[in-house]
Amino acid sequence: MFIHRQNAFLYFILVVSVGYLISAMSLGAPIVDNGLTPSFFPIVVGAVAILFSTVLITQSLRNPPEERASDEPRNYTHLWVVAAIFVYIVAFRQIGYFISSSLFVFALIMIFSPLEKFLLKAGISVLVVAICYVMFQKLFGVRLPTLWG
Amino acid sequence: MDFILLVINSFSLLMDPFNLTYVVLGFLVGTIFAAIPGLTATLAMALLLPLTYTLSVETALMACASIYMAGMCGGSITATTINIPGAPSSMMTALDGYPMQQQGKGALALGHAALGSMFGGAVGALLLIAVAPFVAELSLLVKTTGKFSLLAFAIIVVVIAQRGRIPQAGLAACIGLMLATVGLDAMEPITRFTYGDSNLTAGIALMPVIIGTFAIAEVLMQACSPSDDLAVKAAAEQVKIRRRDFIPPWSDIRKIGFKCYFKSCLIGYFVGTLPGAGGSMGSFLAYTEAVRTSDEPETFGKGNPKGIVASESANNAVCGGAMVPMLTFGIPGDPITAIMLGVLVINGVQPGPQLMTDQAGLIAPMLAALLFSAVVLIPLTLYLLGPYFIKMVTIRKDVLYAVIALLAIVGSFVATYSTFQMFMALAMGVLAFYLRRNGFPVITMLLGYILGPNLEEFLRRSLALSNGNPTTFVTNMDSLFFVLLTFVFIYFLVIRKPVQKTAASRSKS
Known part of the structure; x- marks a missing residue:
């Protein structure tokens, strides 16, 4: 296959680099009256990034990475963690530090451990959130959002 | 002399x-994070970064210095006792530390590691205190064109130091430079790459970049590569360490020789001054040198305390060395000094040549803390808490990662009380995670991001001063020096190595 799972990231970086270069070129001419403009440096960086991406993609196509063993399970746990963090950030201001953080910590503990001993893990989550509250709010004077405003 | 006083x-x-x-x-935090496999002192410092808002610069820098020192020696605990280096810089320590543990001399191995760390840390800190003011004075001679060449030198050296993955390192540096160009231009009133979002006008803040790169990315890495906690716990429970065995006998120290201690310290210190080299390279080179000059090289890897001493002296001496370019030129040598640089920037202190002359009072306590950590805290912590250190690996990883993620996300909120920074930290974490997963060194991305604004500004100023004449970079002596130095490094790190390989393959054939 032309695009392996392993080098899809390289294609993504290449696309971003091309987009960056096009945006940089839209800022105007790179040199005006013997002086460098704000577009010069990004154009150079974008071009170099495309060069490196192309080199890496070429290397990858010449020496395709070995396919993952079929019996090795694919691990998507990191995607659950990303989703949990995203939801936590969205909920942070809406429902306040205590509720959102307790749910977030509980969710992460569940992601990183077997689905058992729910009560114990819920208790640990509340304890962790309370300790972090004391540290941030009381010790370091950080104002954390609350449900009531 | 004034600075020493x-x-x-x-x-x-x-x-x-x-x-x-x-x-x-x-x-203590640095030791714990360094000792637990998968966590690093860099992560500890990234989590501490948001808290520095509420501390004075001096206190924050002193805490950073002690974390740094602890991070270099803490990794030796699990490297020695269960053969899993807690930090990459302790990989060489495991080669002789673990065989000593198997021979029932684990506590003695830890004692040798602590003594080597103490010696290396102290020599590195003393050399830093003695040398930094002179380097700072020299750095004042570097003008605009020289500054551009110096920054370019730093980025190029970090990239080519990543042997075997130079294109990946180069691309990561470009990504860092791209991130640095977002926001208001430094010389003209024009915004770049903000796409109409006012949150990006001031650029991408340092805090979410560091927290995302080191904390969130680490949690994601751990999520997709679960470790065998049960095996680690079982190995840790078998380890029995007695406090009285920690102190190495004088005969052992004499057999190792003070020459080995000093030589390893110097190797570590000078490796530390090179951008991107870090503790791993320092300990590797010192260990190799110890083997090369030993009368009994066959004993290395089988429990020779000289190997432990060489590795640990060097990686702790790196702490002092890495701070030289950070304090005098504003160029971080490794991720930890990059975060220290962040502490300075967050508190409104501009790193660079003027720092040591104008604000030496801010820096001096940090160096005192570095020395104190090496001479007092390393041996004291080992003696008092040594027997319990190994129990740290039995800590619940699920709770640990949840706490790290909570501290990281809330920490990124602290800076501006804005959820935008939290999203930015998440985005940076995801980016750094995929970079690491695909073999890209994130240190080059971070260096590109940190040095990018100055690199661009000095490039444009240099060419403005010379009416667009690019030969200004070779006609100014300070600039020419760094241009030549760059070529020297390219020769030794990129060109010379393949020639040797070719010669070796010819001789084999």
Whole structure:
């Protein structure tokens, strides 16, 4: 296959680099009256990034990475963690530090451990959130959002 | 001499109960994070970064210094006792530390590691205190064109130091430079790559970049590569360490020889001054040198304490060396000094040549803390808490990662009380995670991001001063020096190596 799972990231970086270069070129001419403009440096960086991406993609196509063993399970746990963090950030201001953080910590503990001993893990989550509250709010004077405003 | 006196006077500030508490706590946190496989002192420092908002610069830097020192020696605990280096810089320590553990001399191996770390840390800190003011004075001679060449030199050296993955390192550096160009232009009133979002006008803040790169990315890495906790716990429970066995006998120290201690310290210190080299390279080179000069090289890897001493002396001496370019030129040598640079920037202190001359009072307490951590905290912590250190690996990883993620996300909120920074930290974490997963060194991305704004500004100023004449970079002596230095490094790190390989393959054939 032309695009392996392993080098899809390289294609993504290449696309971003091309987009960056096009945006940089839209800022105007790179040199005006013997002086460098704000577009010069990004154009150079974008071009170099495309060069490196192309080199890496070429290397990858010449020496395709070995396919993952079929019996090795694919691990998507990191995607659950990303989703949990995203939801936590969205909920942070809406429902306040205590509720959102307790749910977030509980969710992460569940992601990183077997689905058992729910009560114990819920208790640990509340304890962790309370300790972090004391540290941030009381010790370091950080104002954390609350449900009531 | 004035600076040395300033450092000596700074011990009074260090002994202030408030500051001392942070230094000791920082050391313990650094040791714990370095000892637990998968966590690093860099992560500890990234989590500490948001808290520095509420601390004075001096206190924050002192805590950073103690974390740094602890991070270099803490990794030796699990490297020695269960053959899993807690930190990459302790990989060489495991080669002789673990065989000693198997021979029932684990405590003695830890004692040798602590002594080597103490010696290396102290020599590195003393050399830093002695050398930094002179380098700072020299750095004042570097003008605009020279500054551009120096920054370009730093980025190029970090990239080519990543042997075997130079294109990946180069691309990561470009990504860092791209991130640095977002926001208001430094010289003209024009915004770049903000796409109409006012949150990006001031650019991408340092805090979410560091927290995302080191904390969130680490949690994601751990999520997709679960470790065998049960095996680690079982190995840890078998380890029995007695406090009285920690102190290495004088005969052992004489057999190792002070020459080995000093040589390893110097190797570590000078490796530390090179951008991107870090503790791993320092300990590797010192270990190799110890083997090369030994009368009994066959004993290395089988429990020779000289190997432990060489590795640990060097990686702790790196701490002092890595701070030289950071303090004098504003160029971080490794991720930890990059975060220290962040502490300075967050507190409105501009790193660079003027720092040591104008604000030496801010820096001196940090160097005092570095020395104090090496000479007092390393041996004291080992003696008092050594027998319990190994129990740290049995800590619940699920709770640990949840706490790290919570501290990271809330920490990124602290800076501006804005959820935008939290999203930015998540985005940076995801980016750094995929970079690491695909073999890209994130240190080059971070260096590109940190040095990018100055690199661009000095490039444009240099060419403006010379009416667009690019030969200005070779006609100015300060610039020419760094251009030549860059070529020297390219020769030794990129060109010479393949020639040797070719010669070796020819001789084989």
